[in-house]
Amino acid sequence: MIKKTVTELCAALASGETTSEALTRAYLDRIAEHNGALNAYITVCEDSAMAQAREADAQRAAGSTAPLLGIPIAHKDLFCTQGVLTTSGSKILHNFVSPYDATVVERMQAAGAVMLGKTNMDEFAMGSSNESSYYGAARNPWDLKKVPGGSSGGSAAAVAADLCAMATGTDTGGSIRQPAAFCGVTGLKPSYGRVSRWGMIAYASSLDQAGPLCKSAEDAALLLNVMAGVDNKDSTSIDLPAEDFSAKLNDSLDGLRVGLPKQYFTSELNPSIAAIIKTAVGELEALGATVVEIDLPNSELALSAYYVIAPAEASTNLSRFDGVRYGYRCEGPKDLEDLYKRSRSEGFGEEVKRRIMIGTYALSAGFYDAYYRKAQKIRRLVKDDYARAFEQVDVIIGPTTPSPAFGLASIKDSVTMYLEDIYTIALNLAGLPGMSVPAGYVDGLPIGMQIVASDFAEAKLLNVAHQFQRVTDWHTHKPALTANKEA
Amino acid sequence: MAFDKSEVEKIAHLARLHLSSSESEEVAARVSDILGLIDKMQSVDTDAVAPLSHPFEAVQKLRPDVVTEPNRRDELQALAPLCQDGLFLVPKVIE
Numbered sequence: 001m002i003k004k005t006v007t008e009l010c011a012a013l014a015s016g017e018t019t020s021e022a023l024t025r026a027y028l029d030r031i032a033e034h035n036g037a038l039n040a041y042i043t044v045c046e047d048s049a050m051a052q053a054r055e056a057d058a059q060r061a062a063g064s065t066a067p068l069l070g071i072p073i074a075h076k077d078l079f080c081t082q083g084v085l086t087t088s089g090s091k092i093l094h095n096f097v098s099p100y101d102a103t104v105v106e107r108m109q110a111a112g113a114v115m116l117g118k119t120n121m122d123e124f125a126m127g128s129s130n131e132s133s134y135y136g137a138a139r140n141p142w143d144l145k146k147v148p149g150g151s152s153g154g155s156a157a158a159v160a161a162d163l164c165a166m167a168t169g170t171d172t173g174g175s176i177r178q179p180a181a182f183c184g185v186t187g188l189k190p191s192y193g194r195v196s197r198w199g200m201i202a203y204a205s206s207l208d209q210a211g212p213l214c215k216s217a218e219d220a221a222l223l224l225n226v227m228a229g230v231d232n233k234d235s236t237s238i239d240l241p242a243e244d245f246s247a248k249l250n251d252s253l254d255g256l257r258v259g260l261p262k263q264y265f266t267s268e269l270n271p272s273i274a275a276i277i278k279t280a281v282g283e284l285e286a287l288g289a290t291v292v293e294i295d296l297p298n299s300e301l302a303l304s305a306y307y308v309i310a311p312a313e314a315s316t317n318l319s320r321f322d323g324v325r326y327g328y329r330c331e332g333p334k335d336l337e338d339l340y341k342r343s344r345s346e347g348f349g350e351e352v353k354r355r356i357m358i359g360t361y362a363l364s365a366g367f368y369d370a371y372y373r374k375a376q377k378i379r380r381l382v383k384d385d386y387a388r389a390f391e392q393v394d395v396i397i398g399p400t401t402p403s404p405a406f407g408l409a410s411i412k413d414s415v416t417m418y419l420e421d422i423y424t425i426a427l428n429l430a431g432l433p434g435m436s437v438p439a440g441y442v443d444g445l446p447i448g449m450q451i452v453a454s455d456f457a458e459a460k461l462l463n464v465a466h467q468f469q470r471v472t473d474w475h476t477h478k479p480a481l482t483a484n485k486e487a
Numbered sequence: 488m489a490f491d492k493s494e495v496e497k498i499a500h501l502a503r504l505h506l507s508s509s510e511s512e513e514v515a516a517r518v519s520d521i522l523g524l525i526d527k528m529q530s531v532d533t534d535a536v537a538p539l540s541h542p543f544e545a546v547q548k549l550r551p552d553v554v555t556e557p558n559r560r561d562e563l564q565a566l567a568p569l570c571q572d573g574l575f576l577v578p579k580v581i582e
Contacts, residue, residue, distance in 0.1 A: 431542020
């Protein structure tokens with residue numbers, strides 16, 4: 001039962017085939033069995049989850065038909081959850097029990113979901129491997145010696161290993177799509193502003209966006225229906241007419257125009273991954289899609305611009321961690337400056353400090369025009385590339401990542417790690433929606449196909465992903481966890 | 488562009504970070520690498536391009552200036568490392 005999709009579980013709960021209490025117990029047992037090896041959860045909320053499950057069953061008996069009633073889920077540990085530890089993967093928040101709920105958490109709760117716990121992540125969502133977590137790296141369920149990806153690595157690992165029915169994630173430069181690809185699950189990054197950022201611990205505010213990691217595109221549509229919507233508490237959330245993202249899942253792909261960026265399919269791309277993506281595109285052609293090559297001339301510069309904009313916004317956002325109002329405070333500060341400096345230096349990990357340094361430098365007097373302003377101009381060029389491409393095509397397809405999941409502790413230098421996000425980062429600069437869906441294997445590890453649509457065209461994205469999943473079964477494959485247990 | 492140790496110390500102070508001498512050296516080397524990646528931007532002429540600060544160029548929304556949140560001072564201050572009489576305590580600032 002725990003291997004089922006959210007859509008299937010909703011049906012099983014509605015028909016009385018199972019109860020939320022039984023389901024929640026089953027997931028908690030599975031977490032108890034496998035979380036030691038996977039480290040996918042930082043916090044497991046056993047008692048409150050069981051209480052919420054019994055409440056969901058009672059509400060069902062009383063006639064409630066809330067869309068996620070009784071479905072056991074997990075939240076990435078940067079969503080604030082009232083009364084529950086919320087660390088953002090950092091030592092500086094090791095004792096932060098949030099006094100309020102994020103809007104996403106509130107919406108999932110209102111839809112009847114049961115919260116199993118909080119998932120592991122790169123510290124402050126800065127990373128592509130989960131290794132920057134203060135709480136130790138989560139592991140890839142397909143191979144415990146490999147990373148699950150990041151930053152939403154705990155969420156991806158938990159979904160892949162059936163330690164929850166779905167998990168929330170956030171994506172600033174690929175943090176939903178890249179771990180989804182590495183762990184063989186379906187991940188959706190909505191358009192910027194589609195989902196409220198209220199109560200998400202901020203990394204880079206003009207790029208951050210929340211979305212689901214789940215077991216099918218059909219689930220992603222159902223979950224986006226719950227997560228999306230304007231929120232007065234987030235002034236950047238966008239007020240769009242209400243939309244049912246499940247409505248167009250079954251539309252025909254006949255006549256769909258697919259673009260393949262020539263910049264992605266070069267000799268530098270791993271040939272096995274290129275072959276997988278070409279085969280997957282072939283499936284779409286068989287469904288009636290036509291394929292053209294497109295040009296995204298500024299793709300390579302997106303990474304450079306991102307590593308100015310994201311650290312600059314991070315250095316500003318993370319100035320709130322000062323050892324005064326909440327979180328970690330150093331021992332015996334000799335004066336206020338010492339309190340700030342040591343609380344922050346002892347509380348933040350290496351990668352976070354590096355990004356704060358880069359951001360502070362980029363924003364410092366005399367360098368603003370050369371770095372931040374320049375990066376914002378490149379951002380427009382990247383956005384314009386996509387706008388031109390979407391005059392010709394409905395979706396853009398490519399690999400989600402340049403390689404399958406890499407080994408734990410195998411990438412030592414920052415720039416090599418940053419290049420892992422080469423295909424995902426441009427979307428965040430442009431604000432576009434994107435998905436990663438499982439499309440095959442290289443060396444026994446899952447490979448993700450990235451599908452990108454134009455601004456607010458999530459329904460198109462989900463339609464294409466769902467039709468692909470109707471004719472393929474990659475998304476239903478499960479890692480052989482028990483075989484890995486002793487690794 | 489290269490980033491030397493004295494530059495690192497200046498930026499660390501602006502960011503209110505304390506780095507030990509060995510950390511400063513490592514940060515200088517790593518940040519120089521990252522700036523190398525960033526500096527690829529400089530090869531493109533962007534004189535005629537307007538900066539983009541929001542992906543959809545949305546502008547800040549305004550709302551009526553009315554109180555919407557309750558006062559939860561005690562609850563929020565319970566999270567602080569050190570508080571007294573409703574005030575956050577820090578080392579003495581004024582002698």
